[in-house]
Amino acid sequence: MLHLQNISYIHPNKDLLFEQISFTVNHLGKIALIGNNGVGKSVLLRIIASELHASAGRLEAEAQAYYVPQVFGQYNHLSIAQALNIEKKLYALKAILKGEVTLENYALLNDDWSIEERCTQALEYWQLSDLDLEQKMETLSGGQKTKVFLAGVSIHQPALVLLDEPSNHLDTAGRQLLYDFIESAKCTLLVVSHDRKLLNLLEAIYELTKKGVAIYGGNFDFYVQQKQIEANALIQDIQSKEKALRKAREKERETAERQQKLNARGKKKQVQTGMPKIMMGKMKNDSENNSSRLKGVHDEKISGISRELHELRSALPDIDKMRFGFDNSSLHKGKILVEASGINYAYGSTFLWTENLTFLIRSGERIVLRGLNGSGKTTLIRLILGDAEPQTGTMKRAANKTVYIDQDYSLIDNELSVYEQAQQFNVSALQEHDIKIRLSRFLFWREDWDKPCRALSGGERMRLMICCLTINKQAPDIIVLDEPTNNLDIQNIEILTASINEYRGTLVVVSHDESFLEQVNVERTIQL
Template sequence: MQAHSSTHVSCTALSFSWPDGTPVLDGFQLAVGPGRTGLIGTNGSGKSTLLRLIAGELAPAEGTVRVSGDVGYLPQNLVLDTALRVDQALGIDVRRAALHAIEAGDTREEHFTAIGDDWDVEERAHAVLGQLGLGSIGLDRTVGEVSGGESVLLRLAALLLSRPDVLLLDEPTNNLDRYARQRLYAAVGSWPGVMVVVSHDRELLERVDQIADLRDGEVRWYGGALSAYEEALAVEQEAAERMVRVAEADVQKQKRELADAQVKLARRKRYGQKMMDNKREPKIVMGARKRAAQESAGKHRIMHTERLDDAKERLSEAADAVREDDEIRIELPHTKVHPGRSVLTLRDLRMPYGSGVEGEFTAHGPERIALVGRNGAGKTTLLRTVAGLLEPVSGEATAHVPLGFLPQRLDVLDDGLTVVENVARNAPDAGNNLIRARLARFLFKGARADQPAGTLSGGERFRAALAALLLAEPAPQLLMLDEPTNNLDMASVRRLTAALDSYEGALIVASHDQPFLESVGITRWLTLGEDARATPGTGPSRWTS
């Protein structure tokens, strides 16, 4: 499919609020032309909501969304029916069945109608699956037989096969290993039509043509990829900070001039009063002089006050142009574990779905272990088994200290409860005021802490789940995170990295985000291989690609 200049997305005077009244967009305007657009912004700014509005999954309260052509949409939290066959997930099952029927000699008209002009549907399907590294997945297998990362690629394959005019991708690299990410990067790089991708993946955002920065309900456009955007933003911010310094100096100057004027006026007043007291001039002349002085003083004071107010307004405008993006500020509880203490033992562990750890594996003290491997290797299964959510087939997985587990799906929250209520469930002895004070460090201040969990954005949900985990009593001395950076903007990833630096317990992180893993001071790498054996490693060289 060739991109046409007419292919675009436009949003006009768009307004949308959640059922509880929380506003997301108000009078929003957007026009997207051909090419690949990276949509960025802080967590909760409305990126995923905007994609859902464009895809038609949500209806705006006011305004219009217009799209030229067909829309393909890959949501952030993809759920595919595990009972579906792969060809059904790809949307080609009817055409494929008709093709096989004709090949078997059944020449009824309905089969030809079903196929239309798509006689090479199977070849195209195999080609797209091969392009995404899914060539070994047969069309007759079920979705339940593929990993979470493979199911994301499978949904992307379905979109590529349907050849939409506009492709919307919401955090598409979440849950993908390095190999799968490279496949997705290549697919994005070769996309010929209109694409809007929401992501915090730096490598992916280096493959877009322009950046749309969604902030305070408005979009600002920057030509080029992420690095060009960051350079332009740095120049903007430097200029904005310079304007703040100029405006601050002007405010101080106006304050001094106002103070000087008031001193001079006070002196004049004292002099005039002295003249009246000494009766050196006729009373009528002194009265006229006093009225004139008061009028002049009033005008002088008003002039300097207005100048000061103007200077303060310019300072406020300059300050508004300087970004102070809220970031997670976490004070992790004191969870020190001495180096010699065992925190976890795995012994001849066989887990559901065929993966396992042979022999004995022990984690000690404040170790930081990266759990890596290809999609489907069993990383999530291992963490869920250690957390007690799955029963091992044989062997044992024993935690010797209090543990906390933050799963990929963030399903530790009760959607019907507020953020405060979710945290209170895990810390029943902590008072409401204490919980609210702690939640403020996770950016849930005031009414935000009373939002139902079911209305939170992906990034907000991560913060709420992390708060419920870390503010629990007792605090976890073994912290297990499954793909923790999936739903975080780049500022929050940096802050999470800084916060984990202060954590004194043992840490096990399953992640495909290698820069993040290296930034949190990993001391050991545990690679789950295709032979279902865990192989301890000593560094990123053990990474499977």
């Protein structure tokens, strides 16, 4: 169905993104394509979809791919029908039914008499029945735009479907529709996603790295198991190399000591036997040359083992280095931080919630805010943060320090460089080299310190945000997370999860990522 051979891509600025990527997706295969942010997953999908041209290599596909992109802004000026490329067919069908029986209309319709019926059924499945196909895409939410393009799969019935982060903007109900669709799909699927529940529905994991594509013949749970086996083997290799390095150094020392003793005995014997000075000089030179040769042999061996050990260590994950490192001493478990009694909020004359909300938030709790898209989760966050006040009821907030982390990591100032951003949080007057050491710990090296924050990927923004919070060591009373995993790859989700689990304060999170909610140990739900 799909075959890639030695595909390479070079950006217009001449930077190489990836090279010699080769893999095959069989007919009706359901494959996940995963990899760290920036490795080129979306670019590879766009090459398969014929939206980009590979710089080298060969691509063979038995059918034209139907592509659901991650970003939809380029379609905002189009109607839903235009974005789905069905406007002309629908126009032709309506014209024929009105009696405008022309060769042009028949050519446009191309015998697709069920197009309107499929549109109705597809929109109904994706809970979009209230939308008009003439409606502009710019009027839709992110979740609705995703559903529109997913509905296009049922409308066009393609043999090959490419999905780029399809669950990103979907609420819980929308995600369940997506999971059901993937399980029942009768087409070949290639899916880029970090949604671990979705990844467990697929039959193989293709991991894209700078070294190429590694294939794991099972779902995401199987992939995790295999990666753990690889990690254990890597640790054993490192321990073995460390042992070999110690032995090589011991051997070098023993050889050097033995040579020194031989040299000392030889020199003593030469003096005792009255050997001529010219002969003694020659033997001394020979001894020194021999010592130098032996030292060179040992140095080369030690250098080789050290180089191999460095390469092995560089393959270890960096997750354990990245922690908030907060001083949690000021946090008091059980203290009431927010008390809401009969609150509601209105836009115009319409209140958000059919029933007024009453709840407490105590120190140390882990709470998830749940509700469909448009149910007021973001408004409730603004009320909790004190950025808005309820129009009915009372909202009491204890004096507390709150950090709000949204899905765009807006704590990061796009106008600053990476180093300048870190300095903004330097309330304890750390020295410049201390700031740069912390940046390096979060994988921001010397060449990154002057990079503008606007150029950072989602994962890089998240790492920089955690780094900044470690510089200001006092733990906040509340951390609010609003869809924090939407723009992260799997590795960066693991980094965020590990950091959150080290935090001992109150966590309020909006997320449809059930795996993330489970791993950060959410205990209680506020349902909207």
